[in-house]
């Protein structure tokens with residue numbers, strides 16, 4: 339358990355400041371993992387994901403390219419490459435500001451860096467699949483707790499894109515956070531707009547969220 343939350347929130351009790359402080363600390367910790375630690379984490383993550391029935395049954399899976407020390411789902415993708423499984427990457431939406439579109443991705447997909455320097459597929463409406471039509475969304479995150487709480491990079495992109503899930507409790511993708519185990523904190527200060535996760539999968543465990 340990472341004690342960042344406990345010590346940082348006592349310094350910054352306000353929710354927004356508390357989130358900012360936790361974000362900074364956890365980003366630094368995950369960036370400090372070396373290449374070998376990242377490689378081991380990716381191997382363990384892949385074996386955890388293979389034990390998750392909903393992930394293994396998915397046909398349309400949203401993933402991400404790791405950035406800023408995020409755990410890398412790339413090995414899992416390589417092991418899961420089958421004709422009937424399609425992978426999608428987030429693209430900053432060209433029309434709906436602050437939202438993500440999900441673009442089909444394979445080895446031939448033309449890529450370019452977005453404004454944060456993260457590679458994303460070149461937007462092409464033919465290759466976009468709506469967020470509600472994903473089976474599983476594997477989300478990057480900065481911090482998580484065991485109540486399904488998620489702290490992201492602070493852009494609110496995933497929260498805006500999946501806000502609809504509150505109104506559609508059944509017909510919606512499974513939202514699964516991926517993280518290094520060191521990104522777990524006791525309790526995150528949660529905001530009204532936060533979309534709870536169904537689970538978080540790390541290099542060490544599968545944590546159930548709101549179930």
Ligand SMILES: Nc1nc2c(c(=O)[nH]1)N(C=O)[C@@H](CNc1ccc(C(=O)N[C@@H](CCC(=O)O)C(=O)O)cc1)CN2
Nearest residue numbers: 402403404405428453454456478490491492493495496
């Ligand atoms: N791998 C990955 N892809 C992703 C996300 C993510 O969290 N991880 N996103 C999840 O939302 C979206 C991009 N959101 C992001 C929000 C802020 C920053 C960021 O690095 N901010 C810098 C300064 C930004 C700048 O250069 O202007 C920072 O805070 O230091 C990056 C991505 C879409 N793609």
Ligand SMILES: Nc1ncnc2c1ncn2[C@@H]1O[C@H](COP(=O)(O)OP(=O)(O)OP(=O)(O)O)[C@@H](O)[C@H]1O
Nearest residue numbers: 488489490491492493494495496497498501529531
């Ligand atoms: N559904 C929404 N509608 C409008 N604004 C939103 C919504 N969700 C989040 N936001 C805005 O996004 C901003 C960032 O939110 P937050 O700090 O929770 O992002 P995050 O979860 O860390 O980032 P991300 O989801 O991109 O990884 C907030 O200022 C909030 O006002």
